[in-house]
Amino acid sequence: MRVLAAMSGGVDSAVAAARAVDAGHEVVGVHLALSTAPGTLRTGSRGCCSKEDAGDARRAADVLGIPFYVWDFADRFKEDVIDDFVAAYAAGETPNPCLRCNEKIKFSALADRAVALGFDAVVTGHYARLEQGVLRRAVDADKDQSYVLAVLTADQLSRAMFPVGDTPKPQIRAEAAERGLAVANKPDSHDICFIPSGDTRAFLGAKIGIRPGAVVDADGTELAKHDGVHGFTIGQRKGLGLAGPAADGKPRYVTGIDPDSGTVRVGSAADLEVWTVRAERAIWTSGSAPDGPIECVAQVRAHGGLAPATARAVDGGLEVRLREPLTGVARGQAVVVYRPDALGDEVIGSGTITGTDRERVAIA
Secondary structure, three states: EEEEEEEEOOOHHHHHHHHHHOOOOOOEEEEEEOOOOOOOOOOEEOOOOOOHHHHHHHHHHHHHHOOHHHHHHHHHHHHHHHHHHHHHOOOOOOOHHHHHHHHHHHHHHHHHHHHHOOOOOEOOOOOOEEEOOOEEEEEEEEEEEEHHHHHOOOHOOEEEEEOOOOHHHHHHHHHHHHHHOHHHHHHEEEEOOOOOOOOOHHHHHHHOOOOOOEEEEOOOOOEEEEEOOHHHHOOOOOOOOOOOOOOOOOEOOOOOOHHHHHEEEEEEHHHOEEEEEEEEEEEEOOOOOOOOOOEEEEEOOOOEEEEEEEEEEEEEEEEEEEEEOOOOOOOOOOEEEOOOOOOOOEEEEEEEEEEEEEOOOOOO
């Protein structure tokens, strides 16, 4: 096959491209320029899209002996990922920009261009497994990225390849060193790629500005002032601007956000527990919604936030009823439902969370 390898400049995408070459595919490497003003150097392990990353990707392609190009997707990335991220926080939501980047950039804009140019598939260094169209968790549970890939449609998955998902990360680094790839020991990027400082609140504040509001307790008593709901997310414990813990000495957490009034509500850990999760924009990896409720494991964060549940399709979205409560579930996050099996958890589908219920419901 003729495949396009998305090369970020990191070790995972470099080894993924190398494995595609070993498999006999005709491979072309491409680095996505996602910033209109890329930094000259990476700061530690923060961020990506720097000139250093583009250079590392090019050097890896040279070692592999494959053609290499840089494609400018900065405008599309700003519109579909950064602007979406800012708007979601302004609306009191908690988005996942990596998930949106996969959906809108790597497996939509990039894949569409690849197909238009005659490529059969896009290869990435994501940690997930794709077996006969079935998306599964990676072998390396600590690096698993199936959660942020669960927004891909059956058609998009049919044009995707994840060559490193069957290998633990330490072995990927060892393989890169054996291949003579200089990125073998390059630190992993973390945090949000377009906020290399790691200060999300400052980034959002510069974009949104000051929108004063109040932090209140469960009965509406004002406890503090704040400069905008974008500085908070459900389940947050620190940085609330409170003088101290609750009267009982226990910590307080953000339990609710009202962007219209600017009110941030805080309460106890118990107030965070939810039993039902509702979501819109359901995507079923098989291409069609299940017929009736299905047993599953629900996940509401990229790492953690799992509980056994039942899920069912509802008016283009999905409803997930939990058998165990989850905490820190926020609007704008994704809920991903998995089918546990002997081959590794299979992704059934996903949706964008729109609401939750604290009342426990009976599940057959």
